[in-house]
Amino acid sequence: MNNALTPALEKKRVLLCVGSGGVGKTTISATLALRAAVDGRSSLVCTIDPAKRLANSLGLNALGNVEAQVPASVLEPLGVKPKGKLHAMMLDMKATWDDLITKYAPPDKREKILANRFYQSLSSALAGSQEYIAMEKLWELRTRRDYELIVLDTPPTAHALDFLEAPNRVLDFLDNEAAKWLLTPALAAGKMGLSLFSLGSSYVAKTISKFTGTETLQELAGFMMAIAPMNESFRERARGVRELLEAESTGFVLVTSPGRERLDEVTHFHRLLKQNRMEVVALVVNRVHPMPGPELWEEAKGLIPSRRVKVEETLRELTVLAEQDLRGIAELRAATPGTPIIQVPRFELDVHDVAALWRTGRYLMGDEVIPTAPASTLSTTEAPTPLSSGEGQGEGTRPPG
CATH class of the missing domain: 3.40.50.300 (P-loop containing nucleotide triphosphate hydrolases)
Incomplete structure (x- = not known):
């Protein structure tokens, strides 16, 4: 029937x-x-x-x-x-997040990302992360399996909305202009910037660190510096996921x-x-x-x-x-x-x-x-x-x- x-x-x-x-x-x-x-x-x-x-x-x-x-x-x-x-x-x-980083991160950034404590939170507990990686896995399975x-x-x-908007939310976070502005000293100056940033070199950093802890900000800065080269590939796959969800198939x-x-x-x-x-x-x-x-x-x-x-x-x-x-x-x-x-x-x-x-x-x-x-x-x-x-x-x- x-x-x-x-x-x-x-x-x-x-x-x-x-x-x-x-x-x-x-x-x-x-x-x-x-x-x-x-x-x-x-x-x-x-x-x-x-x-x-x-x-x-x-x-x-x-x-x-x-x-x-x-x-x-x-x-x-x-x-x-x-x-x-x-x-x-x-x-x-x-494991799926780790596979994603291993496959698409620049070779000199992989270990830094995988060892970063902020990344470890992102890949296991951050709101929307599970929905995002489920869509990533679906896209990989559909495009690479028969x-x-x-x-x-x-x-x-x-x-x-948690399900439908998860990819965009994660991408918005990775590409957030406010976060980049906040982390400008670290993002612009590399290791020296991180060192200064860890000492609270800006008024904004000093203010935020009262609530989050300077060490947390340093981990966030390190993560965003390492992940930045992957942002475009994240966006490309997010577009692919969206097209897949809207497809007649x-x-x-x-x-x-x-x-x-x-x-x-x-x-x-x-x-x-x-x-x-x-x-x-x-x-x-x-x-x-x-x-x-x-x-x-x-x-x-x-x-x-x-x-x-x-x-x-x-x-x-x-x-x-x-x-x-x-x-x-x-x-x-x-x-x-x-x-x-x-x-x-x-x-x-x-x-x-x-x-x-x-x-x-x-x-x-x-x-x-x-x-x-x-x-x-x-x-x-x-x-x-x-x-x-x-x-x-x-x-x-x-x-x-």
Whole structure:
């Protein structure tokens, strides 16, 4: 069965799974790459999640900063034989920054940059640094590897702009005119300037050093002197990243949960992607509570009275949760017109093996959908409104099949 993700997996070269933390982006990313490989496209999933569960679910002991091929044998128990190869990797932020410096910094500057304490903070903790290096890695993988599809599990962001503007923010910092003015003595005079600067040779330096420490300013001056020859190459790659994100061969998959606290975030992100001319191929609502089916209510009627009371109370609670999710999805659909919405249910257990990934994929690709129960079976006063069957596949209008 086809849905909005089918053509994306067939034609796109890059898919970026984006959204806030804790909504299942890593699972969705791995599942998309897995399905593409099974269907015959060589695929790579690049994740930033340090948890081992993804590696284990793909039959690997661990993931590192280098691509590892997922053995086809992990799918044999499911009776599935992939037609293409699947690779996986976990982005190591510090190692990727170091590789970038090693490749592009002038030979006489490399060791100075790598040993600089300010660089070490930039490459591991500075706000926006993780988003920037994730985009750098994506650009490198797309331009230097021959995977037919790369799926990037982006860093979790509370604010969409952190992701979209990270490259520009880092570049603005590296090329900041105010910082250059502040560091003019050091930048202009080399070692002598650094020596004078360390003694607080200017009024501005003396004032700032009261708050930051002179040693910190010296480290910053040393870093900016060493990194300056790389600024143009940084800008060139930032332009390349922007072009890649806007390309027809690139698509975004927004991932969210149905909770109301997530709805404003995802609609804001959706709006910004559209404003930035970036294609949203689908919006995945993950961990949706399924509506209890009529067969469960019928089974409850046959229980002894004490057991029946408890079971029916549980069914009513599940119905309330399902109704809440349905209303949230309806609001989401109204706020994102024209974007297909695909639902993945909340499973009893976390996704921790390839069988669970494959099951997730059946919902992502529309092979199965979340059922909705007829209103007559509900025990609450307000029945949920079923989703329209004309608003995209995988939206909970039919029982699984």
